[in-house]
Amino acid sequence: MKKKVLAIVGPTASGKTKLSIIVAEKIGGEIISADSRQVYRYMDIGTAKPSKEERERVKHYFIDELNPDEEFNAGVFGERGREIIEDIFSRGKVPIIVGGSGLYVKSLIDGFFEGPAGDWELRETLYRKAKQLGKEAVYEELKRVDPASAEKIHPNNLKRVIRALEVYYLTGKPISQLQVEMKPEINFETVQVGLNWDRKKLYRRIEKRVDEMIERGLIDEVRKLRELGYDKNLNSLQTVGYKEVFDYLDGLISYDEMVYLIKRNSRRYAKRQLTWFRQDRRIIWVDVDDGTDFNELADKVIEIYSRGN
Known part of the structure; x- marks a missing residue:
């Protein structure tokens, strides 16, 4: 028990x-x-x-x-x-x-599962991309690599969109998959x-x-x-x-x-x-x-x- x-x-x-x-x-x-x-x-x-x-x-x-x-x-x-x-x-x-x-x-x-430690260089690159191309562009990128997370995250929540992309590029796996595997x-x-x-x-x-x-x-x-x-x-x-x-x-x-x-x-x-x-x-x-x-x-x-x- x-x-x-x-x-x-x-x-x-x-x-x-x-x-x-x-x-x-x-x-x-x-x-x-x-x-x-x-x-x-x-x-x-x-x-x-x-x-x-x-x-x-x-x-x-x-x-x-x-x-x-x-x-x-x-x-x-x-x-x-x-x-x-x-x-x-x-x-x-x-x-x-x-x-x-x-x-x-x-x-x-x-x-x-929180995912790996933040990579500031990668994060800065993603934020720059969002500034240049707009929030929608990075959200579309997330939809391509991790549709399950994209479904749960609001397109305007840039911080979470970028974190999910960061985890994907650091580990090669979607954060939604890691959350299940590493719980x-x-x-x-x-x-x-x-x-x-x-x-x-x-x-x-x-x-x-x-x-x-x-x-x-x-x-x-x-x-x-x-x-x-x-x-x-x-x-x-x-x-x-x-x-x-x-x-x-x-x-x-x-x-x-x-x-x-x-x-x-x-x-x-x-x-x-x-x-x-x-x-x-x-x-x-x-x-x-x-x-x-x-x-x-x-x-x-x-x-x-x-x-x-």
């Missing part, structure tokens, strides 16, 4: 951190943060990172492990995360995956629990949290990142809450516009997260609102986990 992992998923500001700490303390769990930004140092307020006190109560992984200019992706997260899960099991603890980055959760619990074996099953909020109430929480982040010093956090020499165009900083503050500090937008845009873009991000998670029929949704007793909710989640899928 496969060992069981618990995953607590949901949109931003839905209460995942608070709930996961209580659950972990009740069942002897350790938390794997499935968040593509909390892995970076110096990005605490804008990523709503668990506090130092919370991390002292329960062991966390993938928090404060990299500098903002270091590369990190879902494929690497999945590989390292599965090693950590085995280690947690070996010590008689329960692995609890917590986060809102749907692709990261999927990479960890289902596995997917890792998953030695555990995952019980996924999603936090379900009324949309309007969730949006109000998001807006309140943005106000709190600004009060707690989000602008100074971004100033410090700049002082440390981190460029606003880094992938890690092209993140809701950070890109808007950089624009404000650069004089491109006013303070009020900055606040408005962070709130709007956070709501849009939550909507995208929900769209992703709703597609996964394995997720068991539990209702949450402002009056929810999180201790009782934790007991309910533990009961779902104990029953299994």
Whole structure:
């Protein structure tokens, strides 16, 4: 019988951190943060990172492990995360995956093949071709060499079109074929629990949290990142809450516009997260609102986990 992992998923500001700490303390769990930004140092307020006190109560992984200019992706997260899960099991603890980055959760619990490391020279050539001949030309090229991937990728998603071509030219095989051949074996099953909020109430929480982040010093956090020499165009900083503050500090937008845009873009991000998670029929949704007793909710989640899928 496969060992069981618990995953607590949901949109931003839905209460995942608070709930996961209580659950972990009740069942002897350790938390794997499935968040593509909390892995970076110096990005605490804008990523709503668990506090130092919370991390002292329960062991966390993938928090404060990299500098903002270091590369990190879902494929690497999945590989390292599965090693950590085995280690947690070996010590008689329960692995609890917590986060809102749907692709990261999927990479960890289902596995997917990322392909070979990027070849910058080849990538530059393909981008130049797209600039000279148009996106359609490189998409047509993909249709010729890897029709299965071309069917799944939107012609306007140039980044993914070029990545699929890059993999083909580096390996001689379509990425769609490699994904089937190289998919890792998953030695555990995952019980996924999603936090379900009324949309309007969730949006109000998001807006309140943005106000709190600004009060707690989000602008100074971004100033410090700049002082440390981190460029606003880094992938890690092209993140809701950070890109808007950089624009404000650069004089491109006013303070009020900055606040408005962070709130709007956070709501849009939550909507995208929900769209992703709703597609996964394995997720068991539990209702949450402002009056929810999180201790009782934790007991309910533990009961779902104990029953299994």
